Amino acid sequence: MKKDKMIELINVLKSSSAWLSSASLSKMIGVSERTIRNYINEINEEQCQLIESSKYGYRIRTDLPDTIEDKTEEIIDARSHLVLSKLLSSKEGISVFDIAEELHVSESTIMNNVLPKIKKLVKNFNIKIQTHDYQFYLSGNEQDKRKLVGHIATNNVYGYFTSTETLKKLFPSFDIDQVLHELYNICQDCELLLNNYALNNLLVHILIIIIRLESKNTLNTSDNLIDANKLIEHFDQKNEIIELANRIAQFFENTYNSTIPEKDFQQILILIALSIEHYSFDDLDFNKLSNFIDQRFLDNIMLIAQEMITRYDIPKIDDDFLLQFTLHMYNVYQRATYHVSYPNPIGSQIKKDYAPIYDMAVFFAHKFAVLYHIEINEDEIAFIAFHIGAYLERNKSRKDIVSCIVIVEDYHDFARKLVNDLEANFHDEMVILDVMSYNRFVLLKPKSDLLLTTIQSTIQHPHKITINPILTKQNIFKIWNEIEEIQEVKKRIYAKVFLEQMLYPELFVRNVYLNNVQEYIEYLGQLCIDQKFIQPNFIKDVLLRESVSSTAFTDCLAIPHAINQYAEHSFICVLHNDTPIPWGRHQVKFVLMIGIAQQDMKYFKDAFDLIIDLYSSVDKTVQILNTDTFEEFKEVFISSKA
Numbered sequence: 001m002k003k004d005k006m007i008e009l010i011n012v013l014k015s016s017s018a019w020l021s022s023a024s025l026s027k028m029i030g031v032s033e034r035t036i037r038n039y040i041n042e043i044n045e046e047q048c049q050l051i052e053s054s055k056y057g058y059r060i061r062t063d064l065p066d067t068i069e070d071k072t073e074e075i076i077d078a079r080s081h082l083v084l085s086k087l088l089s090s091k092e093g094i095s096v097f098d099i100a101e102e103l104h105v106s107e108s109t110i111m112n113n114v115l116p117k118i119k120k121l122v123k124n125f126n127i128k129i130q131t132h133d134y135q136f137y138l139s140g141n142e143q144d145k146r147k148l149v150g151h152i153a154t155n156n157v158y159g160y161f162t163s164t165e166t167l168k169k170l171f172p173s174f175d176i177d178q179v180l181h182e183l184y185n186i187c188q189d190c191e192l193l194l195n196n197y198a199l200n201n202l203l204v205h206i207l208i209i210i211i212r213l214e215s216k217n218t219l220n221t222s223d224n225l226i227d228a229n230k231l232i233e234h235f236d237q238k239n240e241i242i243e244l245a246n247r248i249a250q251f252f253e254n255t256y257n258s259t260i261p262e263k264d265f266q267q268i269l270i271l272i273a274l275s276i277e278h279y280s281f282d283d284l285d286f287n288k289l290s291n292f293i294d295q296r297f298l299d300n301i302m303l304i305a306q307e308m309i310t311r312y313d314i315p316k317i318d319d320d321f322l323l324q325f326t327l328h329m330y331n332v333y334q335r336a337t338y339h340v341s342y343p344n345p346i347g348s349q350i351k352k353d354y355a356p357i358y359d360m361a362v363f364f365a366h367k368f369a370v371l372y373h374i375e376i377n378e379d380e381i382a383f384i385a386f387h388i389g390a391y392l393e394r395n396k397s398r399k400d401i402v403s404c405i406v407i408v409e410d411y412h413d414f415a416r417k418l419v420n421d422l423e424a425n426f427h428d429e430m431v432i433l434d435v436m437s438y439n440r441f442v443l444l445k446p447k448s449d450l451l452l453t454t455i456q457s458t459i460q461h462p463h464k465i466t467i468n469p470i471l472t473k474q475n476i477f478k479i480w481n482e483i484e485e486i487q488e489v490k491k492r493i494y495a496k497v498f499l500e501q502m503l504y505p506e507l508f509v510r511n512v513y514l515n516n517v518q519e520y521i522e523y524l525g526q527l528c529i530d531q532k533f534i535q536p537n538f539i540k541d542v543l544l545r546e547s548v549s550s551t552a553f554t555d556c557l558a559i560p561h562a563i564n565q566y567a568e569h570s571f572i573c574v575l576h577n578d579t580p581i582p583w584g585r586h587q588v589k590f591v592l593m594i595g596i597a598q599q600d601m602k603y604f605k606d607a608f609d610l611i612i613d614l615y616s617s618v619d620k621t622v623q624i625l626n627t628d629t630f631e632e633f634k635e636v637f638i639s640s641k642a
Contacts, residue, residue, distance in 0.1 A: 005029055006039050015618040019056035027625040030580040079103055079114045085170045093137030142217055149208050174211055190244045193277040202275040209264055218261050228269035245269045274340045293330050301326045304367045312360050313602040315395040325387050336374035347382035354389055355553050355612045356605040361385035366548045366563055378549050402486050405446055406435045407453035414469050421471040429483050449486045491606040498603040500638050506531055507573040508630040517583055521560050524573045524593040533571045534595055541565040550584030557590045557615040558583045567595030
């Protein structure tokens with residue numbers, strides 16, 4: 001805990017562009033000011049005066065290459081992965097005395113620091129660490145142990161950059177690179193369609209099977225396994241799937257002089273079957289889709305998509321998106337049905353950086369999961385967010401369109417060509433209101449978001465660009481950048497007005513401490529009921545949304561909100577605690593329960609984006625943590641949006 005807090009302290013200081021006082025750091029980290037000073041002294045002793053101090057507070061020295069974060073993480077991870085590696089590799093278990101001697105630490109360090117971390121991790125996979133006479137070993141079935149290794153590899157539990165690097169650390173005696181190279185070549189030579197994510201996932205999980213088999217860890221009858229033959233029976237590419245599995249099995253036999261057991265071969269078949277694409281997106285049409293997806297499935301996707309469009313006030317979907325998205329959701333359904341994981345290496349980043357899009361994906365995933373009686377994890381939700389986000393980027397609403405005036409002298413052929421070129425390059429992003437001479441512009445003083453002029457002038461405009469009479473690549477680049485800036489300013493203006501209208505002093509509370517997330521949601525919900533902002537069912541809907549995916553989007557903030565219900569009136573109910581609240585994987589100090597009235601859903605995305613942006617900035621978070629009253633909170637909250 002102490003080391004974690006010290007690392008968090010380093011991260012906060014590294015992310016800030018200003019001096020931070022001990023009082024601000026105390027609020028950010030959740031410890032006393034005295035403890036902050038003690039941490040800094042200890043850090044500086046270990047790390048050559050990494051943190052400098054002044055009358056303004058503390059900050060990281062910029063002239064030092066290494067940080068305690070690197071050193072501490074390296075120590076913690078090295079101990080943990082070494083112990084876990086030995087536990088995974090040894091059926092007889094490991095001695096606490098032997099491992100302590102190997103790591104040059106005390107037995108109590110292993111017992112109190114290393115093993116609890118590993119126990120917490122393996123518990124999620126129905127695996128226990130059993131102890132007998134100071135001998136430790138993993139207790140659980142082989143399938144769960146493989147899931148554990150797969151999770152470590154694909155989710156970077158220990159912070160490594162790639163899955164293969166993690167596996168190298170866990171199994172140092174195994175030639176990961178060579179085996180992976182051979183598997184990659186085998187897969188590339190097959191006639192199956194695999195996208196990059198699917199191929200990487202397939203390679204890692206087959207690699208794990210081979211590693212476990214090479215160390216004589218095979219599946220047994222107690223493992224609850226899927227019948228692979230039944231799964232692929234109706235696949236058009238059944239023969240190609242079996243051929244690829246046979247080639248992998250032959251590689252294993254040639255390399256290790258041992259055959260792959262039938263149960264493990266079945267697992268390889270399943271992994272391949274649930275990793276392939278039935279068609280390339282470029283070749284896809286509704287006729288091909290109907291070969292393996294029935295009309296009812298397609299209708300259900302359209303129905304849920306329409307509900308999402310209505311709720312979030314987003315553009316109507318087109319056939320191209322529907323084709324790709326239906327195929328993706330069919331693959332999601334297959335993976336969920338057969339309980340095969342499909343890790344998303346940047347899922348958590350998508351949740352944080354594209355929170356409104358992620359929330360739309362949560363809505364869709366929940367509706368889909370309920371309809372088909374399956375569970376959809378956060379990795380899959382993030383992939384759904386990929387598709388939704390890409391579609392929205394291609395189909396921006398008209399409110400994002402930038403208005404433009406073009407100043408050009410002598411409106412002849414070259415001027416008409418310039419305007420045509422502008423419209424050709426920016427027709428989806430910009431509308432030209434008028435084309436006029438300099439003198440006419442000065443006389444009329446027309447308003448527009450963007451001013452493009454072919455002559456140097458003293459005209460004052462916040463977004464003025466001087467361009468060539470013949471449009472150049474440099475001109476186009478500058479215009480694109482200016483359009484994006486204008487669109488961002490517009491969003492912030494809309495969001496600022498909307499957010500200010502959602503704040504009420506009667507929905508602001510300080511330092512309320514309850515037992516769990518549900519109690520906090522129910523408490524804030526009751527405040528909103530008392531003020532007639534919501535109906536009682538709204539609280540149940542917020543709890544349902546929380547059960548699908550945690551609403552803690554940053555290390556300081558949770559935003560519980562409904563998945564189906566609308567508020568009577570839009571609001572933000574604010575809880576600001578000085579002591580952190582455990583919320584999913586995060587410790588938060590602010591809980592902002594949000595309710596949106598149906599007529600206001602068009603503002604949801606931009607407002608949500610800007611709230612996340614505020615709490616993702618260390619400097620802004622420090623400011624808002626230092627507020628105490630509703631008036632102080634509102635001033636910082638709204639001013640940060642401008």
